[in-house]
Every structure is written in C-alpha cells, then in structure tokens.
Amino acid sequence: MTGLLLGEVFRSAARAVPHRTAAVLGERALTFAGLDAAADRAAWFLAAHGVRRGDRVVCLAGASLGAAALFAGAARAGAVFVPVDAGAGRARVAEVVRAAGAGLLLTDAARAEAGARLARSSAVRHVVLPDVDDAPDGRTAEQPEQPLDQTAEADPCVIVFTGSGRPRGVVLSHRVCVLRTHPGCRPERNDVLVCGFAPGQWSAWAALLRQWQARGTAVLLERPDPVAICAAVRGHGAERLVCAPGTWRGVLDTAPHHLASLRCADVEATGPPAAAPGLLEDIRTATPHARVRAFLTSPETGDVAVLDHADARRRPDSCGLPAPGTEVRVAGGELYVRGPLLCDGYADGKEAAARDGWFRTGWPAAAEADGHLCLQTDSAAYEAAERAVAPSP
Incomplete structure (x- = not known):
C-alpha cells in the first residue's frame, strides 16, 4: 500500500x-x-x-x-x-x-x-x-x-x-478507517465471515473492511435477521460471525446447531450496555470450537474494550481490557478515550475531542486495578438491549 x-x-x-x-x-x-x-x-x-x-x-x-x-x-x-x-x-x-x-x-x-x-x-x-x-x-x-x-x-x-x-x-x-480495521487491532483470520449488521450501519462497513484487509471472504445478507444468519453460516461453512448482542440472542434461539463451523464468534456492542454477562457463556456453549469475544465500540471512538470468553467467566462485571491503539481513563465516574482511532469531528464542523485529545464518552464507568473496565449498567439495560434482535424490514 x-x-x-x-x-x-x-x-x-x-x-x-x-x-x-x-x-x-x-x-x-x-x-x-x-x-x-x-x-x-x-x-x-x-x-x-x-x-x-x-x-x-x-x-x-x-x-x-x-x-x-x-x-x-x-x-x-x-x-x-x-x-x-x-x-x-x-x-x-x-x-x-x-x-x-x-x-x-x-x-x-x-x-x-x-x-x-x-x-x-x-x-x-x-x-x-x-x-x-x-x-x-x-x-x-x-x-x-x-x-x-x-x-x-x-x-x-x-x-x-x-x-x-x-x-x-x-x-x-x-x-x-484503515487503522480501525487493520488486522493488528482485531487479529482476524482470512476465512469466511457472515456479517450480522444491516448495510446502513457503520458496524457493517467496518466488519467488511476489516475482513477485506485480512483478505478474507465476506457473506452479505439483504436482511440479516437470525434465520438468514443461521442459514448463511451453515450454507457457506462460515468460520466467523459478528453480530450485535440482541441479534446474537436471536441467533441462539433460532438454530444454534447451524453454528458448528464457527471458529470465531464476535459480539459487538456500540455503546453501553456491553454484552450481557451470560451471553458469552451461551455463545460458547453453542460454538465450543470458537474463540468468543465481546467488543465495546462506538462510531466516535472505534474499539474501546475487548473481553475474551475466558475473562468473562472470571470477571462477569467487566466489559474488557482497553483495545489495542486506545488509551482510556476514568474521571469523575465517566469514561474518557484518546488515541489515533478517534473520529475527526462531526459533519456540522464541531470537534469531538477536547484540546488535550480526550473524548468524553458520557458512559458511567470504573477502572479496576487489573486494567479491566466496568460500565455502571444495571441488568434492566442489558435485557432491553437484547430485546432489539433483528433490523427493521
């Protein structure tokens, strides 16, 4: 390049x-x-x-x-x-x-x-x-x-x-865009990916660009509902699937036996709440050969935190460790983010970050001594997020 x-x-x-x-x-x-x-x-x-x-x-x-x-x-x-x-x-x-x-x-x-x-x-x-x-x-x-x-x-x-x-x-x-989707930020395999996001969402284009940077195949879905996602994974023998938390719940309720080919199962939450503590365990049960990860991300920041399934078992209150290329801090109970993955401002010309480069997410959070981030989100918020399963027709 x-x-x-x-x-x-x-x-x-x-x-x-x-x-x-x-x-x-x-x-x-x-x-x-x-x-x-x-x-x-x-x-x-x-x-x-x-x-x-x-x-x-x-x-x-x-x-x-x-x-x-x-x-x-x-x-x-x-x-x-x-x-x-x-x-x-x-x-x-x-x-x-x-x-x-x-x-x-x-x-x-x-x-x-x-x-x-x-x-x-x-x-x-x-x-x-x-x-x-x-x-x-x-x-x-x-x-x-x-x-x-x-x-x-x-x-x-x-x-x-x-x-x-x-x-x-x-x-x-x-x-x-190139840095956020570089394989160094999210180590990816160059195999077949099914994208569980609607094409109007940035998460969909980021997933596709991430896959193409890894030089792998992406399966596009006209309407990525749980039925179509399960059929695509099975029909293409896909090794990778990325979905929002609510869509993942719908996939698990639809045809979890169609997910046997998966080797990487990613949950991507665009802002709080992050993936519910029990969701990663349920995905792991349905995909015993897959690496299960949860990402906390947003259009302004890119990936903020990543949580592996093994850490989720040990730290069910955590949304993960800071993602590669991202610097975080908690001040006044709010999560701040800084680094080369931050957006370049807003369409109306407003700046996103302060003069010192820190972006205020507005997310209530706590930073633990071992580096894990914990969002201050109650169980009702997790349940509400998981009710949003499929995109609108």
Whole structure:
C-alpha cells in the first residue's frame, strides 16, 4: 500500500489475491480483482455525475455488490461515503439526508421510486446504483484507472450518522478507517465471515473492511435477521460471525446447531450496555470450537474494550481490557478515550475531542486495578438491549 487510503486497501488485496472471493450475495460472488475493477468503475461513475473531492454522497441501499463497489469507489474518487439505514423509517432517513449536506443520493433499483421522492424533498440529485458489471457512461476497460493522488490520508471518506435524537454525523478520515480495521487491532483470520449488521450501519462497513484487509471472504445478507444468519453460516461453512448482542440472542434461539463451523464468534456492542454477562457463556456453549469475544465500540471512538470468553467467566462485571491503539481513563465516574482511532469531528464542523485529545464518552464507568473496565449498567439495560434482535424490514 502507498498510504493509509481506503481505496488502496482494495488495490492491495487485488494484487495479492486477485482470484480469491471477496464478497458473496446470494448466488453472486465477486473476487478481489473484480471488486477492485468495480471500484474503479464506481469512481468514474461518480465523476461522470459531477462528484469531486470532498463531495458527500448518500447511499440508501440494501446489501449489494454494487454498494460494496460504491464504498470503495467513493474513497478512490475522493468523495465522502454516507451510508443510511433504510430500515430507520422515512422521516428519520429524510432527516439524515438533509443533515448530511450531500449533493447526490444513490439508491438501488428497489428503492428508486422512494429515492426520487426523497431527493426532490431534500433538494439533492438522485441516481440509481449501476450493476457492478456495468461500465459508466461508455468507459471501457482500456481507459486509465481513477487516480489516487487526489486523496490524502487526512481527508474524510465516511460520515456515519448515529444517535436516537437529532442525527449526529461522525466524520472518519481515510487514516482512521484503515487503522480501525487493520488486522493488528482485531487479529482476524482470512476465512469466511457472515456479517450480522444491516448495510446502513457503520458496524457493517467496518466488519467488511476489516475482513477485506485480512483478505478474507465476506457473506452479505439483504436482511440479516437470525434465520438468514443461521442459514448463511451453515450454507457457506462460515468460520466467523459478528453480530450485535440482541441479534446474537436471536441467533441462539433460532438454530444454534447451524453454528458448528464457527471458529470465531464476535459480539459487538456500540455503546453501553456491553454484552450481557451470560451471553458469552451461551455463545460458547453453542460454538465450543470458537474463540468468543465481546467488543465495546462506538462510531466516535472505534474499539474501546475487548473481553475474551475466558475473562468473562472470571470477571462477569467487566466489559474488557482497553483495545489495542486506545488509551482510556476514568474521571469523575465517566469514561474518557484518546488515541489515533478517534473520529475527526462531526459533519456540522464541531470537534469531538477536547484540546488535550480526550473524548468524553458520557458512559458511567470504573477502572479496576487489573486494567479491566466496568460500565455502571444495571441488568434492566442489558435485557432491553437484547430485546432489539433483528433490523427493521
């Protein structure tokens, strides 16, 4: 790689393992060489529609190979990719699109009519995502690839909206995205991953990028509910599965016998409460050959803490040890985070961290003498989190 650039992740993988499968969706599959070529076509597609360096493009689409190509192509073109969860509800989606300050809205064909209406009401242009095999505006394979020299590591490449109230747009640079998903932060195997997050969530794109940096295969799901997840793990013989705590509970209640192939079972909680103390034990029972881990993370901070199943047995009150690359402290009963994985601010221009580099999470916590972090969360909060099992249709 020539730098910490998102587009270079795909270029590097295509050079190293061109014929290895990068993504699978239903009966279709895309190799790393194919994904890299599709990213080039997506970059030219955006350029043909007037997108320039720093422009924000909103993607309102389900899981698709075209969306994966757009994710890589937007980075390669110097644009800022803004994923939107289509299951969040019409009013919420419209609010996010307006807050993004984007000039272009891209949808898949299934959402073309809704996208056109939303574009008119939000005063943005609307375009339907092309198929990954389509060349935009007559460009042929003989034309030169989209140049990368217009993009810098500090440039924003993703804005992820979060929060239950007013949408909060978290800005992530190329450097932060690549560092957060580097195999050194979460040691990964280059085998088959099933992603249990909806495509509009940053956790989904982080999981995919993490898998592609490890040069492994990712299985995409149009609607990652427990039934579809169990079927995908069994059908592909997947060795890895990552889900939110509530989704994991639904998977265990649906078909735990389909999880026999797993060698790595990750629980990812985006903010408190962390994984319930008994959940890791239940996952371990269903996947006796897997390494079971729980991650506490957020769009602003990246991974904050990681808890292995063995530690969970010994320390059921803990959410884990500080994650690699992250510095933490507890002051006044609140958890502070600092390090190179912090976001680059917010979409409205506000800074996220204080002048000394510390970000206030707002999470009540305690730090133990052995380094473990403990969130001050009662059992009712754990139960409420686990009731949110599947994404909205």
